[in-house]
Amino acid sequence: xxxxxxxxxxxxxxxxxxxxxxxxxxxxxxxxxxxxxxxxxxxxxxxxxxxxxxxxxxxxxxxxxxxxxxxxxxxxxxxxxxxxxxxxxxxxxxxxxxxxxxxxxxxxxxxxxxxxxxxxxxxxxxxxxxxxxxxxxxxxxxxxxxxxxxxxxxxxxxxxxxxxxxxxxxxxxxxxxxxxxxxxxxxxxxxxxxxxxxxxxxxxxxxxxxxxxxxxxxxxxxxxxxxxxxxxxxx
Numbered sequence: 001x002x003x004x005x006x007x008x009x010x011x012x013x014x015x016x017x018x019x020x021x022x023x024x025x026x027x028x029x030x031x032x033x034x035x036x037x038x039x040x041x042x043x044x045x046x047x048x049x050x051x052x053x054x055x056x057x058x059x060x061x062x063x064x065x066x067x068x069x070x071x072x073x074x075x076x077x078x079x080x081x082x083x084x085x086x087x088x089x090x091x092x093x094x095x096x097x098x099x100x101x102x103x104x105x106x107x108x109x110x111x112x113x114x115x116x117x118x119x120x121x122x123x124x125x126x127x128x129x130x131x132x133x134x135x136x137x138x139x140x141x142x143x144x145x146x147x148x149x150x151x152x153x154x155x156x157x158x159x160x161x162x163x164x165x166x167x168x169x170x171x172x173x174x175x176x177x178x179x180x181x182x183x184x185x186x187x188x189x190x191x192x193x194x195x196x197x198x199x200x201x202x203x204x205x206x207x208x209x210x211x212x213x214x215x216x217x218x219x220x221x222x223x224x225x226x227x228x229x230x231x232x233x234x235x
Contacts, residue, residue, distance in 0.1 A: 013027065018100060019129070029047075030129055034122065036101060036103045036104065036122075038107045038112070040102065045127035049122065050130075054136070054139050055143060063075050085118070090150070091150075101113055101119075110188035110189070111194060114194070116217065167227045182197065194213060195214065195215050197211070197212075199223050
């Protein structure tokens with residue numbers, strides 16, 4: 001009988017490597033980067049710690065070299081808004097990480113494969129794994145391969161503002177009613193819950209959902225989804 005874990009792992013490691021543009025010399029590092037602590041003792045937390053630092057270094061170097069006219073304060077603001085959880089979650093979704101993460105039964109039942117904190121941590125773990133496997137230049141190539149296309153689509157003037165603020169400013173500028181946020185579900189155990197929130201904008205016939213480890217984070221993700229829909233409609 002095929003296990004639930006096996007069914008969820010629809011993407012093979014080779015497909016993930018193809019998306020990353022990197023093939024591991026030590027496949028065990030990749031497997032560790034995809035393993036949550038609820039699944040096995042050999043999990044990704046140490047790799048996540050390493051990957052977080054590598055990510056910060058790569059992005060700092062890239063911003064310093066690319067945006068020569070920005071002040072130290074502007075560079076810091078830009079960096080902090082690039083390496084935050086919501087951006088990493090977008091990359092996790094792009095890589096379809098949720099389908100191949102190794103999670104314990106409790107996390108599976110609690111929809112851990114959709115939890116933003118787990119997805120973001122796994123992305124950082126991947127960066128750490130690539131760094132250990134191929135060195136700094138390999139990690140830099142993988143990280144920039146994800147971030148550079150993302151930066152090309154970002155409105156620099158909006159960085160530093162959260163999704164709820166951007167959505168509110170857009171609606172107020174058009175004299176439309178502000179969105180309504182409603183918690184529609186709560187998953188997981190009491191000390192590690194995941195909230196599901198719906199953001200509705202009746203005037204624009206938009207309804208989106210977001211999840212997060214707190215109601216506030218879930219609202220931000222739902223607001224971001226709504227803001228992105230508005231952006232596509234205005235393209």
